[in-house]
Amino acid sequence: MQVNKEPRLIDSHCHIDFAEFDHDRPQVLLRAEQIGVSKIIVPSVTQDSWANTIQICSQSNSLELALGLHPVFIDQHQPQHLVELDDLIDAHSPIAVGEIGLDYYLKDLDRDKQTIFFTKQLIIAKRQALPVIIHNRKAHDECIRILANIGVNGGIVHAFNGSIQQAHKYIEMGFYLGFGGMLTYERSTKLRALLKAIPLEHIVLETDAPDMVVSQHRGTRNSPEYLPYILDAVAKCLDSTREEVARVTTQNVQSLFELKP
Numbered sequence: 001m002q003v004n005k006e007p008r009l010i011d012s013h014c015h016i017d018f019a020e021f022d023h024d025r026p027q028v029l030l031r032a033e034q035i036g037v038s039k040i041i042v043p044s045v046t047q048d049s050w051a052n053t054i055q056i057c058s059q060s061n062s063l064e065l066a067l068g069l070h071p072v073f074i075d076q077h078q079p080q081h082l083v084e085l086d087d088l089i090d091a092h093s094p095i096a097v098g099e100i101g102l103d104y105y106l107k108d109l110d111r112d113k114q115t116i117f118f119t120k121q122l123i124i125a126k127r128q129a130l131p132v133i134i135h136n137r138k139a140h141d142e143c144i145r146i147l148a149n150i151g152v153n154g155g156i157v158h159a160f161n162g163s164i165q166q167a168h169k170y171i172e173m174g175f176y177l178g179f180g181g182m183l184t185y186e187r188s189t190k191l192r193a194l195l196k197a198i199p200l201e202h203i204v205l206e207t208d209a210p211d212m213v214v215s216q217h218r219g220t221r222n223s224p225e226y227l228p229y230i231l232d233a234v235a236k237c238l239d240s241t242r243e244e245v246a247r248v249t250t251q252n253v254q255s256l257f258e259l260k261p
């Protein structure tokens, strides 16, 4: 018997390990799975949260771990954490190094220290032959320059909102560009124009839950179970079908991280 199922999706960026999900994480994961979200990539953010993220990811086959030090928490990062990161990668085989990057939007973050931690984590990723998951705000040219210098194994630029020229430079270096909940807002005309200019073969879907909630649930916690709203927004914007966008974007994440279909 043919079962009418939703297209299979992968949430390429979701902080399901955050405390916002502590009271109902299993229920959220069950609902996400029931509507077709077969995998969730979970990037980590600080050394003191790694043990928790590792533990949560180990409890579910649908969760895939990434380990890294996020630029927004730059004040907390210590040189010793980079040594520990290398050791944890050996011990836990994450699928990527992330979430790492540069944030020039928040003015009080130490930019020199961000550059040092970003560069050193890229070197670790290269040595470990892992892709990277990048957070970037207002620093794409600097980020592209550093990536080109080091030469990494590709990855995802999450919540991409740069220029079309910058998108092409990332794509040339083997990167995919992540699009999420912002697309569901009427006002995001610039973002939709950007999406239209990028081939679907280089796009991945993400919720960035618990942040960046879709317009349909504005004012509440974002969740991986809302990924189909983003699928709808991408399909509508590209004048494509949900099935086609789901098939290609899922395949993109699978091939980048070498996940089994």
Ligand SMILES: [Zn+2]
Binding pocket: 013, 015, 043, 099, 135, 208
């Ligand atoms: Zn994130």
